[in-house]
Amino acid sequence: MRGFRDSNQVKPKSNRITTACRLDERDRQELDARAENLNTTVSELVEKYVIAGLREEDAKTSIVAILKEFQEEIRETRRDHALMAAVLLAEAGKRTREEGLNWAAQNIRPD
Secondary structure: OHHHHHHOOOOOOOOOOOOOOOOOHHHHHHHHHHHHHOOOOHHHHHHHHHHHHHHHHHHHHHHHHHHHHHHHHHHHHHHHHHHHHHHHHHHOOOOOHHHHHHHHHHHOOOO
């Protein structure tokens, strides 16, 4: 009787939910093949794909923000270089301040 009683115990509820989707036959076959190659079940593979997809979107958002910030830093650096070039040309006596600024504007891209 001990085995019977143990198997009927109520398991704690999980906070996980079940989701489902419908796949075309070709996609289902591909999923089956991948699961078999990875020695896992289709359900486990789908779960990993969904979680990876969700995290990938967060990662893409973060990467885009970092790239925008980096792009702005590059623009600022280019403006600084243009100003430094103009000052150096003027200080070296090769150009007036205005000529140095014009040269920098034509030869150093701000963005």
